[in-house]
Every structure is written in C-alpha cells, then in structure tokens.
Amino acid sequence: MPRTSEPGRSVSSRLLEVLFAFQPEQNALSLADLVRRTGLPHATVRRLAIELTEAGALARQHDGRFTIGLRLWQLGTLAPLTEELRSKAQPFMEDLYTALRQHVQLAVLEGTDAVVIERLSGPTAPELVSQVGGRLPLHCSGVGKVLLAHGGSELIDQVLSGRLVRHTARTVVDPKTLRDQLAECRRTGTADVRGELTETADSIATRIVDGSGTVVAALSVVVRTGSVKRQAALPSLIASGLGISRLLGWRPGTKVVH
C-alpha cells in the first residue's frame, strides 16, 4: 500500500476518484452513490464533495444529489485538442449538416475508444447512442474503424485480441475480416459501417489528418439505415474532411502515418 505512506497523493487520488465517479449514464449522484462507487468512507466522501461544490467543480441539485458543476465544464473547454479541432471543424460540419440534414459527428481516439467531441443533429435524424463526450467502440462504429485503422499495429493487436462486443447481428467480430476492413480503410481513408452498432443506423466516416500526416480525428455522417445512398453522402464527407485537414496543415501529397 504505497499510497498510505504518501498522504498527499492519497488525498488527491481520492478527490479524483470522487470526480471520475460521474459517468454519462449517471450524472447525478447522492453521497451514498459516491460512497458505493469510490469505496471511500462516508465522512471522507462528504468532506470532498462539499469542498468540490464550494470550488464550483461540483454542483448540488434541489434533491441533494451532486452533479458536475459549470466551472468544471468551463475548465474542460480549455483542453487544446478539442478546442482547436472543434473550432476548425465546426464551420465544415455545419455546412455538411446543411447539405445533408443528417447527424454529423467528430471523434478522437482516447485509449481504446472513440470519444465524440462535436456533434450536429437534426430533429428528423435517428436517435443516436452517442452524445458529445460519449464513447463509441473502435471495432464497430464509423469513426472508430477510421481511428483504429490509423492507430498503429499495437493498438490494432490490442483491440482485436480483446473482447469484440457483438452489438447487433451485423457487428463484425471476426478479427481476420476486421483486419481486412482496416487495411481497406487505410487505403481509402474512409469507413462504411452498416447497422453494426445499432440496427437502425448506418455510418460513413473519413479521417482528419494534420500537417505531419497523423490522423488526429474522424468525421462521420450517421443516417437511418438505407435512407441515404453512400454515393450521395461520401463526396461531401470526404471534401469536408480534407477541408478540416487543410486547416490543420495537411496538404495533398502528405504521407499519412499509420
């Protein structure tokens, strides 16, 4: 137990444990919830939660439950990758949305997931599993396949040798087939995913490349299954992806890093 010999580290770890107990599916937590999720003593959790609330990192609802506070949200907006990418991608995403009237989303790699950092959605587009800040699996989402294909052989080996969850009857979980799809994705720069994550949604995705040729994000259009022809959406998606890449320093001929 090295932590107990370092009281400073111990306290700050606990503080982070309380913060990271908040999750997309449960964003309002009572003290009892926090105790259960962190495994910390009730008195410790109470003191930390109150201190975090005083600092504006947490907020307290009328029912007494804690939530993430506005100051922490503001702090998060300072993350440079998301800030630069989002601001550069946003005009292109809006134009793409105006042209297609379908979900448009931008995601980056975080560990072994794709994290949605921006999304535009029309009132008639299908309900999506993801939301801004939410995670998508790498092996069966459009943005995920693009990010995985360009994430390096170590990441690919790790993901393909791990548990490949079958979300629908159409989810590809055979490692050999997936490797072929990823190789094709590196060749074309795009991924075409049909009903693999949810039965009712198709996704086409393209890579976003910076000046060094590194794939830093993936852009996708998500549509109700069969509602939009791939041929209709793909050229505008690719053009938007290249436009964002140019703003990040990419030029035609830049070799894409795998």
Add this chain to the structure above:
Amino acid sequence: MPRTSEPGRSVSSRLLEVLFAFQPEQNALSLADLVRRTGLPHATVRRLAIELTEAGALARQHDGRFTIGLRLWQLGTLAPLTEELRSKAQPFMEDLYTALRQHVQLAVLEGTDAVVIERLSGPTAPELVSQVGGRLPLHCSGVGKVLLAHGGSELIDQVLSGRLVRHTARTVVDPKTLRDQLAECRRTGTADVRGELTETADSIATRIVDGSGTVVAALSVVVRTGSVKRQAALPSLIASGLGISRLLGWRPGTKVVH
C-alpha cells in the same frame, strides 16, 4: 490558518488550485507558470501535476507544458445544465444559423458573468471576443443584459454598484440608464446591444424560460455592426427562444420570474 490543521482539505484545495490555474488566455502552462500562478512550492506543484496527468485530467505537450486533458473535458460534458440545454437548443440554433448565417450563441449566468455554453459561427461572421466556455460581461453584452435583467434585484444592485467597464465609446455605464434598459428587457424579453462590447459587433438576445418561469439562459445573434436589420433577425430569434423554452416545459402564459 484552519487549513493546516486539516491536511486533507489542504491537499485537495491545492489540487483544485492547480486545475483552476488554467485560463482561456493561457491554456498551456509550464511547471514554472503553475508555481507562479498557485503560489505553491515547486515540488508540490510537480507532484500534483504529474498525478493529474496520470489520471488524464491534465495532458503534457511535446514542449513539456501541461494542458487540460481529454478526460477532464469529458467529465465537464456531464454538467447537467449545459448538457440538457445544449442538446435541446442545438437544433433550434442550427436552424437559426442556417436562416441568418450569423453567430448564434447560448449563454447562462455564472456568478457575475455570462458563460457561453454553445456557439455556432459562420466563416463570414465577424470575429467574436467570446468562445465556448468563455465569459461575457453582464452589463454590455446581449446575453448578459438578458440574464442580468432576470437575475433578481440583488444581482442587479451588485453589478450596477460595481465597476462597469467601458469597452467601447458606446458602452452604457450609467446605472440609471442601465436600470431603464433592464426594465425594458424584462418587459420585452429581449435586449438590443449595439457596439457596446466591441465597436464592430451588434447583438440581439432573447430569454430562455423553463417550466417554472425561471430564465435559465439567453440566446443571441451577433452580427457585424449595421449588417443585419433588427427587424429581420428578431422574429426568428424570438421564435427559436420560445421553441427551446417549450422543450424546457415553458407554456404561453407561464409567468416569468424576475
């Protein structure tokens, strides 16, 4: 010095001081920057920064400087007010943007500032001082006047008796004139601000009201001075604001709380 008698509180306060040292105008900080900003010992800052980086709350750039990390950004997206408001407001904001092709922004009250929680911007719209997560003054921005007008007499007294910064020659800093404007804003639900924050930008704003009649946000359109007639933009702005308010439970006839 009660803090030194509570070592736990002390360490967690320090951790929060390191986090909140990051600001919009300086979102990448060296260890020396962090020491200067927090006033904490170098060894303490170093240990906390490394621990925060291991947890993903901070990230480290190639040049060794620290930034806010993606995991903290994700955590911030769980703030319920911004999450609910943003997701409900976004389709209306996109339609408004499509119709007007001007900056559209959504802001909430935080202390004595307006905080921009969502913004859509066209490539041809004027450069804005604000960005998502950024702060705007209450006394001279469109969203700020709407939020101040409905923020209660205590907030109004506090802001009007404080320092009213003159950002341009047109900034209204006379408390009596401001009080009249705020009363008018409560009557109409809108604010009309011409070149008060930056010489080159006009803003019209409207209130967003929830089911209890509480003004929870303000929606604005920001245009280059003189480029769009108020009469042209105001009806669509008001309609969008009412549409978002309806999704939050507001109904015609609901008494608006001041």
